[in-house]
Amino acid sequence: MRTIIILGAVALIAVFLISQYNRLIRLNITVDEAFAQIEVQLKRRADLIPNLVETVKGYAKHEQSTFDAVVTARAKATSATGVADTAAADGMLTQALRGLLAVAEAYPDLKASTNFLSLQEELATTENKVAFSRQFYNDNVRELNTAVRTIPSSFFAGFAKVGEREFYEVEDPQDRIAPNVKF
């Protein structure tokens, strides 16, 4: 009887230890996958840009500085590695693209062209996908970091070789401007 109780207790403890360890590993893998998703979506956006720039150029030849900004930002974004670098380059490219679309506003012929409209829709959905993949990544990092820092999972972090991860933070100057209050 006593051996059964002892064996049962040992088995319960083993299940607890394994589940704690596995949870950390699983969270860590999810964060990796979430970051890969960001990179996939950033790549999609980068692939759209040459076509978009060419289309806008066809109508607005005299906006060379805007085109240059987009092309430079794109080159930086495609060569960036690591969370902080990627996030910084991502923010720059988002800004440059905003500039490009603002330029397009001034050309009614361009805005009416079907090619531009379909590119604009594709860019809109890709921008959203980038934003949602960032959000998904940051949510998972938050969950992982909480697990790494709270008891009891914090005891297993060293053993599982899982540590806190970096948030994906995009510097967006527009975020610092207080939003307009509408009534």
Added chain:
Amino acid sequence: MNFRTMQAANRRKTIGLLIGMAILMWCVVYAALTYFGGSSAAIVPIAVGISLISVWGSYYGSDKLVLTMTGAKLIQESDNPKLFGLIQEVIIASGMPMPKVAIVIDSAPNAFATGRNPEHALIAFTTGILDAMDREQLQGVIAHEMAHVANRDTLVSAVAATTAGAIAIVSDMLARMMFFGGRRENNNNANPLALIVSLFILILAPLAAVMLKSAISRKRESLADATAVSFTRNPAGLRSALEVLAADSTVVQQRSTAVAHIWIESPLDSKSVSKMFSTHPPIQERIAVLRSMESLN
């Protein structure tokens, strides 16, 4: 109250309602035993069996069954790239697998989700909703439907339907027994008050079961709204989508009332139907809740 506490509260209430369902089932069994004696006990497993087979058959094949019942047609990415782009956005936000997508040719704006698990999910939209809504509103609707998938509402409603079905069958069988033979066994020691109470329970149980089932459905709708906001972090999108639905008076040409509960806006509930029996919370109430979430940001 933010979407996280809202999600937790709605989950607790669903569990409470499911427990209520179990208690009701127990009351029915107890009443049957009191009124008819031990021989009626055999009815319970039979009723549960019949209900299980009918409900779980449809649960397992829900994605295919609902397609035929609503007349929805599956579409591919090339058929509507814009819609697929929007769905992919929500997929990325929620971290779920891509569902099958279908279109119902109907000018009334509406949408639904079904499927026994996220891997077999199906979401469908009427042509009316695709025409009536802008990007942001449609994104809110898609998030609401994917929230049903994520919360496994097909499973929850199948559990509710099984219990309600079993209770209905038990009551029905006992009513027939009463009509044809009355009390088979004379258990003289039974308290007359207990007998009267038992009779009342047997008569009222099916009604109570339907009310509980509707209450569960309403809670799952509120939960799906809250979960949708946790995906998009944009209560305004879903709120303005619901406003479009509220302003529109056309109703989907339903082929079957059996699938009424799966649509985002109920095709059945009108003002004449009591709130106790409606499968959806009042749309103005849902709009008000989403508005309160907006004011938090």
